[in-house]
Amino acid sequence: MWREHISSNAKIWSGPGISPNGFWSVFSHHDCSAVLSPKAPFTSEHGMMIGFDAENSDASGGRMLVVTDGSWHSDLKRLIGPFLSRLRAPELNAVLEREVKEIINRMKSKETTDVALEVGPRLPAAIVCEVIGVPISDRENLIELTNHAFGGEESSFDKMTPAGAHQEILFYFHELIAEREQKPGDDLVSALLADGRLSVDDVVINCDNVLIGGNETTRHSITGVFHILQAFPGILGRLHENPDIIDLAVEEVVRWTSPAMHVLRVANEDVAVGGQQFRKGDPVVAWLSAANRDERVFADPHTFLPDRKPNRHLGFGTGPHHCLGAALARIELRCLLVQLAEQASSVQLTSGPKWMRSNLIQGYSGLGVSVDWR
Template sequence: MDLGDPRLYGSPGRYAMWHDHATDDAIVWSDPGSSPSGFWSVFSHRACAAVLGRQAPFTSRYGMLIGFDAEHPDRAGGEMIVAADGARHTRLREILGRFLSRPAVAALEPFVRKEVDHLLTEMRETGVVDVARHIGPLLPAAVVCEVLGVPAGDREYVMGLTDAAFAGPGSESTAAASVRAHTEIFCYFGEQLAARNRSPGDDLISALLAEDDLTQDEVLVNCYNLLIGGNQTTRHVIAGCFDAASRTPGLLAAVRADPGVVPAAVEEAIRWVSPGMHVLRVTTAELTLCGQAIGAGEPVVAWLAAANRDPRVFAQPAAYRPDRSPNRHLGFGHGPHVCLGARLARLEIAVLLQALAERAGSVHLAGDPLPTRSNLIQGYRSLPVELRWPG
C-alpha cells in the first residue's frame, strides 16, 4: 500500500487505519509511487514526537512533504524556514518570529475581530452558508495578507491561487493548473518585492527586505511559505468549529457563560480537525525507530493526524471534547520546527468561536460534510450550515 495515495484519505476509513497503526506503534514502508524512493511512516504520538524532536537525527532540507527525491531535493532547501536546519533555521525563526510574537499578534486582534464581525453579519443575511468555502478561507486569507502587506484588492486573487496550487484529487484543477498557480504566486511576490524595494512600507515584506543577511530569494520563498501556511490549514479548523458546535449543542452556551473555556475549546478543535496531516523528515544517521532499523538518508513520514487520535494519549479520540485536558496534540508540529504562526492561528480561531457564541444561538448542519481528499491537508471541501439567531 502506498500511504501517499490521496485516495486513501477521502473517507472515514483512514481513522480505523490510523487507530490500528498508532495503537501498535507501527512503522510501515511504502514502496516507490507517490514518492520516487518510497518512505517509512510512523503514526503513534510517541513515534511522531520522536521524529520531530529537537535532538532527532533528521533533516528538513529535502522538503517536508511526501515526494522525497534525493536526486531532486527541495529547491528552497536551506532558504525557506520549513526546509532549513541548524543555525540558518534558527536565524530565520528569529527574524520571522518578530512579526508573529505575542505583542505583534495581540496588535492584530482588532483587525481579526472586525473581519469576524463582517463574516458573521454576512452569514446572518445569507441563511444557509457553506462555511468550508465562504467563511473558513476568508478569515485566514485576510489576516495573512494584512501581515504581509498584500493590498485588500488582491486578497481574492491570492486566495484563489493558493486554492488552485493545493487542489486535491477530484477538483477541477489539473496538475498543470497547480504548477501554474505555484508559479503565479512566486511571480506575484516577486512583483511585491520589487515594489517594496522602490518604496518600502511598514509591512512584513518591507521588514524582511531590510534584513542584511536575507537574500531576495529567501524573502521570496518565506513570503510564499507564510501565505501558504496561513491560508491552507487554519481555514479547516475554522470550519471545524462550526462542525463541532453542531455536534456539541452545549458548546456555544458554555462559551457564552464563561469565555475562559475558549482556549481549551480551541486546542481541541485543532486536535480534532488536524489539518496538517503529515510531515516528512530524512535521516542523517542510522537509527532504530519503533523496532525498525533505518539507514542514513531514508525518508520518514510522521502522520500527525494519526498521532492526534492515538487512543493511548487521547481518551475518546474521535470525539470533540471542548474541556479536554491535558491536550498534548501535535497539530502545530513539535520540536524546533513547531509552527511559527501557531499563536496567530489560535487568535483567529478563538475570536471566531467567541463571536459565534455571542451572536448565534446554535449551529445546525444543512447537508453532509464533504472531506478533503488529500494526503497533506485534512479538512472540508464542503460544510453547509445554518445558524439559528436569537431574537
C-alpha cells in the same frame, strides 16, 4: 478523518510511487514526537512532504524556513517570528475583529453558508496578508490562487493546475517585492529585504511559506469549528455559559481537525524509533493526524471535549519546526469561538462535509451550514 483500522504502533513501508524511492510512516504520538524531536537525527532540508528524499530534494531546502535546519533556520525564525507572534496581536486585533464581524453579518443575512468556501479562507487570509503587506485590493486574488494551488484534484478548483496557481503566487510576490524595494513599509517583505542576507528569490519563497502556512491549515480548522458545533450540539451552550474554557477549546479544535496530516523527515544517520530501525537517507513520514487521535494520549480521542486538559496535540508540530504561526491561528480561532458562543445557539449541516482529496491537508472542500442565532 483518520481511519481507526491502522494500528497506531505501526511503522509501514510504502514502496516507490509518488515518492520515487518509497518512504516509512509512523503514526503513534510517541513515534511522531520522537521523529520531530530537536535531538533526533532527522533533517527537513530535503523537503517536508511525501515525494522528497535524500536523492530528490526540495529546491527550497536550506532557504525556506520550513525546510531549513541549524543556525540559518534560527536566523529566519528571528526575522519572521515577530510578525507571527502574540507581540503583534494588538496590531492585528482591529483587522481580526472587523473580519469576524463581517463574516457573522454575512452569515446572518443568508439562510445557508458554505463555510469551507465563504468563511474558512477569509479570516486567515486577511491576517496573513496584513502581516506580509499585501494590499487589500489584491487579497481576493491571492485567496483564489491559494485555493487552486492546494485544491489538489478538487473539481471546484479546476480553473488552473495547482502548479500554475503556485507559479502565479510566486510572480505576484516578485511584483510586491519590487514595490517594497522602492517604497519599504513595516511589513514582513520589507523586513526580509532590509536584512540584506536574503536574495529576492529567498524573500519570495519565504513569503510563499508564510502565505501557505498561514492560510492552508488554519482555514480548515476554522471550517471545522462549524462541523464540531453541529456534531457536538452541547458545545455552544457550554462555551456560552463558561467562556473561561475557550482557550482550551481552541486547542481541542486544532487537535480534532488536525489539518496538517503529515510532515516528512530524512534520517541523517542510522536510528531506531519505536523499535523500528531506519537507515541513513530513509524518508520517514510522521502522520500528525493519527498521533492526535492516539488513544493512549487522548482519552475518547474521536470526541470533541472543549475542556480537554492536558492536550499535548501535535497539530502545530513539535520541536524546532513547531508552527511559527501557531499564535496567530489561536487568536483567530479564539475570536471566532467567542463571537459564535455569544451570538449563535446551534449549527445544522445543510450539505457535506465534503473532504479534499489530499494526503497533505485534512481539509474541507464543502460544508454547508445554517445557524440559529441568539
